[in-house]
Amino acid sequence: xxxxxxxxxxxxxxxxxxxxxxxxxxxxxxxxxxxxxxxxxxxxxxxxxxxxxxxxxxxxxxxxxxxxxxxxxxxxxxxxxxxxxxxxxxxxxxxxxxxxxxxxxxxxxxxxxxxxxxxxxxxxxxxxxxxxxxxxxxxxxxxxxxxxxxxxxxxxxxxxxxxxxxxxxxx
Numbered sequence: 001x002x003x004x005x006x007x008x009x010x011x012x013x014x015x016x017x018x019x020x021x022x023x024x025x026x027x028x029x030x031x032x033x034x035x036x037x038x039x040x041x042x043x044x045x046x047x048x049x050x051x052x053x054x055x056x057x058x059x060x061x062x063x064x065x066x067x068x069x070x071x072x073x074x075x076x077x078x079x080x081x082x083x084x085x086x087x088x089x090x091x092x093x094x095x096x097x098x099x100x101x102x103x104x105x106x107x108x109x110x111x112x113x114x115x116x117x118x119x120x121x122x123x124x125x126x127x128x129x130x131x132x133x134x135x136x137x138x139x140x141x142x143x144x145x146x147x148x149x150x151x152x153x154x155x156x157x158x159x160x161x162x163x164x165x166x167x168x169x170x171x
Contacts, residue, residue: 004088005146010097012135023054031061043145047071047137068145070112070137076144077104077112083143091139096125100136 015021033039044058045068058065070076083089091097103115114131122129 003147003150004083004086004090005143007089007091007139007142010091010094010135010139012096023050027054027057030058030063034063043149045141045145047141068141070141070144074106074110074112076137076140079147080140080143089143094135096132097135097139099125100133101139103131104133104136105131 013021013026030041030044034041041063043064043066044055045066046055047069048067051067055065055067068076080089099118099120100114103118103120105113105115107113112133114133116131117129118131119129121132
């Protein structure tokens with residue numbers, strides 16, 4: 001048995017047309033999940049874009065928070081891909097996440113990026129024909145942090161209640 005990752009929630013936050021994402025509302029949502037709803041949030045990461053102040057405010061209320069970029073190298077995506085292939089990644093169906101993961105492009109410099117155009121996004125989602133990878137970045141980053149900080153022998157993938165066949169003597 002090996003460690004794996006199960007995704008409970010994927011939340012995509014979009015700015016309203018002509019507006020901006022309200023970071024204070026995101027921070028308040030995270031704080032509410034942890035304190036009022038007792039959701040076991042262990043760590044929050046931001047990709048660096050306009051996030052230093054938000055990280056400081058989360059740390060001030062006792063939430064572990066850090067910068068994490070999945071754009072500098074392919075480590076987070078390589079980790080996610082390995083878990084998917086080994087059957088150690090679980091998530092519910094999130095159409096944007098699935099589309100973004102399926103459309104990822106490997107650039108000549110080794111970085112992972114979104115395609116220039118996405119016909120599926122333009123036809124099936126929001127009518128925008130530009131590719132995206134924000135949700136995929138968040139999930140890849142989450143998976144990377146889970147394995148980095150959350151290694152726990154109590155959370156393994158395998159058949160619950162089934163004996164480890166390597167421990168059963170022959171005959």
